Amino acid sequence: MLEERRRRVRRNRILLGAAVVLIAAVGFFGIRRIFSSDENQLEEGWEDAPAMKVELLTPNEYSRPEIPLEKINGIVVHYTANPGSSAEANRNYFEGLKDSGATYASSHFIIGLKGEIIQCIPSKEIAYASNERNEDTLSIECCHPDESGVFTDATYDSLVDLVAWLCQRFGLQSTDVIRHYDVTGKICPKAFVEDEQAWEQFRSDVAEGINKLA
Secondary structure, three states: OHHHHHHHHHHHHHHHHHHHHHHHHHHHHHHHHHHHHOOOOOOOOOOOOOOOEEOOOOOEOOOEOOOEOOOOOEEEEEEOOOOOOOHHHHHHHHHHHHHHOOOOOOOOEEEOOOOOEEEOOOOOEOOOOOHHHHHHEEEEEEOOOOOOOOOOHHHHHHHHHHHHHHHHHHOOOHHHEEEHHHHHOOOOOHHHHHOHHHHHHHHHHHHHHHHHHO
16 A cells, blocks of 8 residues: 555656646747747837837738848838728738738838837838839838828828838938829829828928937
């Protein structure tokens, strides 16, 4: 009886020790994976960038082809043409293209209705957003509440802040900021195409933002 009890104790100790080792191993490799493979963090030197969430797309041929963006000569402003949709929903649409293969589309950044910013593509890679200017520009998609395409104040303010910061970061001027319309003639972003004065005011606000950062 006593010997049987001792065997049970030894067996339980062995099982307990094995469980501890297994748990420790899972924890170690899980933590290591988080720190070694998770790229959803700010790019190096971007500590003073406007607040943003980094949710990079999974590399795939339809929305994140990982083609190097070797020179940034401008920034292209877009609107989603999807009234009332959120930044997260538009980001998830780009992500889903890896499975659907429906089209080639993406953007470096998306700004939501409340001014939230999501980064989808690193600044060192091209996005499928601006046709022949994909090779030398960063792209920003902006959400809008209705068919007019007019941005909310929060979206507009975040757009100004982000564009001004990117200009300062990459040595650009407000004149290097263009609309999708200026590349292809597409009515995008709608409010800035239909109201030229609003577009010029935006670039003036960006220029002021750049000066404040200098």
